[in-house]
Amino acid sequence: MRLTHLKLAGFKSFVDPTTLHIHGQRVGVVGPNGCGKSNVMESVRWVLGESSAKEMRGDSMDAVIFNGSGNRKPISRASVELVFDNSLGGASGEWSQYAEISVKRIIERDKGSTYYINNTVVRRRDVADLFLGTGLGGRAYAIIGQNTINRIVEAKPEELRIFLEEAAGISKYKERRRETELRLRDTRENLTRVEDILRELDKQIVRLQSQAVVAEQYHQLQAALNITKAQVWLLKNRDASAQWGKAQRNVEKLVIELEAQIASLRSNESALETARQKNFTATEVVNQAQASYYEANAEVSNLENQVKNTADARERMQLQLQQLNAQLEKNSTQRGNFESALQTAQAELLTANTDFIAAEQTIKVAREAVPVLSGQYQTALAAFNASQAALMNAEQRLRLEQANIGHVARTAAETNEQLQRLQQSLSGLQITSDNAVAEKQLQVISAEAEVATLEKLASATVQKEQALAHELKVQREAYTSKQRELSLVEAEISSLTKIQQTMKNGNNEAALNAWLKNTGLENKARIWQGLSINKGWETALEAALGARLNAIVADKLDINSRSPSALTLAVDSALPTNQAVNKNALYALIEKIEPTQQAVVQDWLSGAYWLEDGVDARTASQKLANGEYLVNKQGDIYTKHSVTYFGA
Structure with missing residues (x-):
């Protein structure tokens, strides 16, 4: 495919509908500073699915819409369209049958973006799949913008690998493999x-x-x-x-x-x-x-x-x-x-x-x-x-x-x-004979006896059913209770697993294990293993301590070599027996803790106070001093001048 036209309307400085005809293999855009040269490149990246407002040099995605000037009013809609020549059938998938392919993105204030391919509403992922393996895309190497060369030069091996796979055309196969594995x-x-x-x-x-x-x-x-x-x-x-x-x-x-x-x-x-x-x-x-x-x-x-x-x-x-x-x-x-x-x-x-x-x-x-x-x-x-x-x-x-x-x-x-x-x-009646009547009477008596027997059996069955229903209700209540406990345990395991995963750093895990073995800390206990808090406050404790929950408890801190990756060491130390604990402090909610870990955990939680549900956090946070903060059951942390929302 080859780009033939670029149409802009309401995008940054291009307030009026503008069409750029691109002929030949090389096209240059020249002009003085501030005339919109960079906006042309950013429009191409934006229509191909760029979702970061920072890459568009704005604080929100609505910043790409023309915001007005001294003699022009702001508008509420912006659109960019790329027209490609597909006469050779280079497009993949269902779009290969079209000789010309149009990719358009439209954004309206406070409504979000809409993507079109040949005037058909599609997803952002469909646009990315269309150019997968071609080097085009919101973050692809084919579009060289400001600071792009520096980012490539300073890129880590993993990031360079992404560029190389995209250039080699195998990224689309990896993406398909990932989708297949998900399916x-x-x-x-x-x-x-x-x-x-x-x-x-x-x-x-x-x-x-x-x-x-x-x-x-x-x-x-x-x-x-x-x-x-x-x-x-x-x-x-x-x-x-x-x-x-x-x-x-x-x-x-x-x-x-x-x-x-x-x-x-x-x-x-x-x-x-x-x-x-x-x-x-x-x-x-x-x-x-x-x-x-x-x-x-x-x-x-x-x-x-x-x-x-x-x-x-x-x-x-x-x-x-x-x-x-x-x-x-x-x-x-x-x-x-x-x-x-x-x-x-x-x-x-x-x-x-x-x-x-x-x-x-x-x-x-x-x-x-x-x-x-x-x-x-x-x-x-x-x-x-x-x-x-x-x-x-x-x-x-x-x-x-x-x-x-x-x-x-x-x-x-x-x-x-x-x-x-x-x-x-x-x-209207036909009188039967006395013998037939006597026989029917005997049948009636037999049927009544059988009905009575069935009624007794039905009554016994109903009683048994009621007993089974009561037992089923009890079992369901027990199941619900166990399920609730299981959910809490799974949440705790998930939090701890997440902490462990954050502490691991890819290829440095083997080096970290070797360092722990050399320093004699391999079999030392972790902080989270000897720590438990009141039911419902596990997320709050995780938000307050973060990666320090996975800290290793050591006898001393005089270790000659430095850890090859991020790691927290806590020294054994107990609190004085006569030291009082503030009842509103988060530390007061801890149910079980090893005596040798009390000093370090209280040090980490100094200034942390628990916030009950239903209390106005903004009003309560104004009473805090510098270095103090409030944390609720959801793990959200409130200071006097900020709030941090916890994400699982």
């Missing part, structure tokens, strides 16, 4: 998981087979139960037929009783009508007797008034007579004048006596007639009360009979409806 590792892991799944499926198949046997037994018992239900239904049908005949006879009996009740009701109604007529007659007699009684009382009152008036008049006459006699005695001389008045008064007296005697006779007769009239009134009143009671009793019996008639009518209607339903049921 093989993933395939082995998948096979392991498949084997686990197969074992689990075998267990499930065994369990499902037992469940299938139980289900088959259930279906057989269900079919037998359906047959038994049908037989029971036939028996109930026969009983219903007998009940229908009995109900029909009851209906006939009730109809006869209903007719008798109706006849009794008719006679009660006629008796009630007769009682009503008698009541009306007695009421008239009582009214007439009451009228006569009231008239007699009025007449007696009048006669009593007349007798009273007559008595009053007699008293007045006698008083006048006395006065006249007295006046006669006193006025004997006036006798002649009063004789005529006396005669008149005597005549009036005689008349009054006669009237008085007649009134007394009339009163006597009226008084004799009063008891007779009172007796007649009492008799008429008693007859009226008796008629009224008989009328009320008759009406009560009438209402009772009407209620009985209504109840009988409803009973008859319900019986007729039940009779109709039984007739309909009977019309």
Whole structure:
């Protein structure tokens, strides 16, 4: 492939779309300082996948976007496109069929980059694979930029090896080999998981087979139960037929009783009508007797008034007579004048006596007639009360009979409806013989006994299942606890392995082992072997001590030769017995430590304090002095002016 065009838009100083036509084998870009010559080379490295902002001379990848000038506003998008001539088919993979290949990278502020090959969205790795083995790429030797020659000259053997493999064209094969090994590792892991799944499926198949046997037994018992239900239904049908005949006879009996009740009701109604007529007659007699009684009382009152008036008049006459006699005695001389008045008064007296005697006779007769009239009134009143009671009793019996008639009518209607339903049921039934019924009854009894046995078996199975479920729950809880402990141990092993790996330096490992053997430190203990901290704070201790966890405990530090690689030696020394430890210090969380290592570990952890979850680290770190720091369970270290996040 040969580069023919370079298109830039919004990339650093190339704010306007710019196309560079590259003809021939050599093309030079000349110009004064600051005109953008280096930007052209950086654009080529950037579009080929450069991901380091430092290599692009910026603090972030968004720095490649034009950020504005005195007379131009900043833009939010930058793109670089390389156009290659592939007429000879030099490209590898699926792109070899195209005569021209376009590689483009577009970046937008706060959105990241997007790669295109022939206007198709691809991954950054696809762009790297396209140029693998050609010397092109974000860090390849084919692009010589600022300080590139110095980096090649000062490169270590491992870095020079990468350049040589790229130049020899074997880097792509190594990359493919690495990918193949990764795929093989993933395939082995998948096979392991498949084997686990197969074992689990075998267990499930065994369990499902037992469940299938139980289900088959259930279906057989269900079919037998359906047959038994049908037989029971036939028996109930026969009983219903007998009940229908009995109900029909009851209906006939009730109809006869209903007719008798109706006849009794008719006679009660006629008796009630007769009682009503008698009541009306007695009421008239009582009214007439009451009228006569009231008239007699009025007449007696009048006669009593007349007798009273007559008595009053007699008293007045006698008083006048006395006065006249007295006046006669006193006025004997006036006798002649009063004789005529006396005669008149005597005549009036005689008349009054006669009237008085007649009134007394009339009163006597009226008084004799009063008891007779009172007796007649009492008799008429008693007859009226008796008629009224008989009328009320008759009406009560009438209402009772009407209620009985209504109840009988409803009973008859319900019986007729039940009779109709039984007739309909009977019309659709086929009565089996008594022998068949007896045989089916025996089958029903046998099926019921078998169902009872199966119910007992099911109850025992359910109890056993509950016990197994409880045991399974206990085992799962124990498994979860062990799994959690295993995870913690694996994390600790991983941390320690990482520390050991960081202490090893490739080809210097053999030299380090020889040096340890010569100095007598080969079999000395490491710091981490005699050290343990409260559960959950292992990462914090690893972040605080770092590589010093792998330090070798030595008796003394006067060693003549220097270690060939990085190594930490700790001298045996114990703390004074009366020295107090700050409870907030990270050293206070250590559960177990060798006495001879206490002084060196406390020296390393001096100024380290533990930070509980939920506490504001920024506020707490402001109270620290110089040289002091806070560390949390995640291994993050906070000082007064900085924070360091721990990475596994």
